[in-house]
Amino acid sequence: MILWRSITLILLITGVLLTACTSDTSNEASVPAQDETQDSGQTITVIEQNTINKINTNAETASKEKFQIQTRLSDFQLISDTTGIAWGSTRNELRLYLTQDSGKIWKNISPSSSVQFQSNPHYGRDIFFIDSQTGWVVRNSSGSAETVVLRTVDGGVNWKLASLPQQAKSAAIFFVSKNVGWIITEDDQNSLEPHKSLYRTKDGGVKWEKIMDNSPNTDIRGGSLNPAIGTLSGMVFTDVHHGYVTSIWLDQPHLHTTTDGGVTWKENKSFFNMEKYQGCEQFTSSAPDFFGESTQEGWISVGCTKNGQTKFSAYFTTDSGNKWNYVPFPLGWQSGVNQLLSPTFLNSKEGWALQSGKVFHTTSQGVKWAELPESSVLKTTMSKYPEVVKFQFYSSKVGWLLVQTKDLKRSLLLQTKDGGIRWHVL
Numbered sequence: 001m002i003l004w005r006s007i008t009l010i011l012l013i014t015g016v017l018l019t020a021c022t023s024d025t026s027n028e029a030s031v032p033a034q035d036e037t038q039d040s041g042q043t044i045t046v047i048e049q050n051t052i053n054k055i056n057t058n059a060e061t062a063s064k065e066k067f068q069i070q071t072r073l074s075d076f077q078l079i080s081d082t083t084g085i086a087w088g089s090t091r092n093e094l095r096l097y098l099t100q101d102s103g104k105i106w107k108n109i110s111p112s113s114s115v116q117f118q119s120n121p122h123y124g125r126d127i128f129f130i131d132s133q134t135g136w137v138v139r140n141s142s143g144s145a146e147t148v149v150l151r152t153v154d155g156g157v158n159w160k161l162a163s164l165p166q167q168a169k170s171a172a173i174f175f176v177s178k179n180v181g182w183i184i185t186e187d188d189q190n191s192l193e194p195h196k197s198l199y200r201t202k203d204g205g206v207k208w209e210k211i212m213d214n215s216p217n218t219d220i221r222g223g224s225l226n227p228a229i230g231t232l233s234g235m236v237f238t239d240v241h242h243g244y245v246t247s248i249w250l251d252q253p254h255l256h257t258t259t260d261g262g263v264t265w266k267e268n269k270s271f272f273n274m275e276k277y278q279g280c281e282q283f284t285s286s287a288p289d290f291f292g293e294s295t296q297e298g299w300i301s302v303g304c305t306k307n308g309q310t311k312f313s314a315y316f317t318t319d320s321g322n323k324w325n326y327v328p329f330p331l332g333w334q335s336g337v338n339q340l341l342s343p344t345f346l347n348s349k350e351g352w353a354l355q356s357g358k359v360f361h362t363t364s365q366g367v368k369w370a371e372l373p374e375s376s377v378l379k380t381t382m383s384k385y386p387e388v389v390k391f392q393f394y395s396s397k398v399g400w401l402l403v404q405t406k407d408l409k410r411s412l413l414l415q416t417k418d419g420g421i422r423w424h425v426l
Contacts, residue, residue, distance in 0.1 A: 103426030109156020234287015
C-alpha cells in the first residue's frame with residue numbers, strides 16, 4: 001500500500017510539472033526581453049508590431065496580444081494631443097514605444113537589438129520624429145562602431161540604416177520635412193576645441209552630405225557654425241533655408257543663424273544682453289523653439305546661476321529671430337536636482353513652470369504667473385520620483401511629465417488633460 005501511494009504521488013507531481021511546461025507561454029515569449037526587472041519604472045501595455053494587423057481586424061485577439069511590461073523611460077516627445085513616443089535602453093538595446101491613444105496602448109517600434117546603443121538618445125540631439133510614422137535615430141560611434149542614422153517611414157515596422165562619413169557624436173538633429181534634415185556632429189569631446197560638422201540630407205536620410213566644417217583644414221566652404229570651443233544647446237530650422245543654433249561660449253549664450261540651408265552662418269549679436277543680468281556665475285540656454293507651424297514667433301530660455309541657484313528668463317521673437325525681446329520671469333530661484341528645469345511655452349503667451357512640486361501657469365508671456373491648485377497625485381509621485389526629466393505641453397490642456405528617482409533606476413510618466421491642474425500616471 002505504501003509503495004502504491006508513493007507511485008501515485010510521483011505520477012501526480014509529474015502531471016503537474018508537465019501541465020506547467022506545456023501551458024500557453026506564447027504571450028510571454030512575445031514580450032521584449034524583460035529588461036525592466038533591473039531598471040523598473042513605467043508599467044505600460046504594449047502591442048508587438050507583428051500582431052498589429054491581427055488586432056485591428058479581430059477584437060477577440062486584441063486582449064490576447066497586449067502585454068504589460070515595465071520599462072525605465074529616459075525621454076519622450078509629444079506628437080499630438082493623443083500621440084507620443086517614449087523610450088529607454090537596457091543592455092544597450094533601444095526600447096522605443098509609440099502611443100496614439102494617450103498612453104492606454106503602446107506599440108513597440110524599436111529598431112533591431114543588433115544595433116547597440118551605449119547611451120540613451122535625447123530628443124533633438126539623437127532622435128527626431130516629424131509625425132507618428134516618420135522618424136530618425138542616431139547611434140553614435142563607439143570604439144570601432146561607426147555613426148549610423150536609423151530611419152523609419154512606417155511607424156517602426158521597418159528601420160533602415162545610413163552611415164555618416166566620419167565617426168562622431170550627434171549634438172543636434174532637426175528635420176523640416178520628411179526629406180530635408182540636418183545633423184550637427186562633434187568629435188574630440190575631451191578637447192578644448194571640439195571639431196564640429198554639419199550634415200544635410202535631401203532624401204529623408206538615405207544619403208548625408210557634409211556642408212559645413214569648422215576645422216581650419218577643411219575643404220568645405222562656409223563659415224563657422226559656432227565658436228569652436230562653444231557648447232551646443234540646440235538647433236532648429238523653420239524652412240529649408242533658415243536655421244538657428246544656440247550655444248554657450250565664454251560662459252555666455254550665443255545665437256547663430258543661417259539663410260542658405262546651413263552652408264554659412266553668422267552670429268546674431270542682438271540676441272543676448274549681458275547688462276540685463278547681475279552677478280551670474282554661469283548661464284544655460286535652451287534650443288531655439290518656434291511655435292507650431294510659425295516661422296515668425298519663437299523663444300529661447302536662458303538660465304542664470306549664482307550661489308548654487310538658478311533663475312530663468314527668456315527671449316521672444318516675432319520677426320523670425322531678427323529681434324529678441326527680453327522677459328525676466330518673476331519665479332523663484334531653483335536649487336537641487338531640478339535646478340536647471342526651464343519653464344515651457346506653448347505659444348508666445350502661454351506657458352508653464354514646475355517648481356518644488358508646484359505648477360505655475362502664465363498667459364502673459366511670463367510677466368505674471370499663477371500657481372495652479374495642488375494635485376495630490378503629482379505631490380505623491382514627486383515625493384518618490386523627485387527628479388524631473390522632461391516637462392512638455394502640446395495644447396492648452398494636454399501635457400506630459402517624466403520624473404525619475406535620484407538613483408536613475410526608476411521613472412514614471414504622467415499626463416494632464418486640464419492644463420496642469422490634475423495629473424495621472426500613464
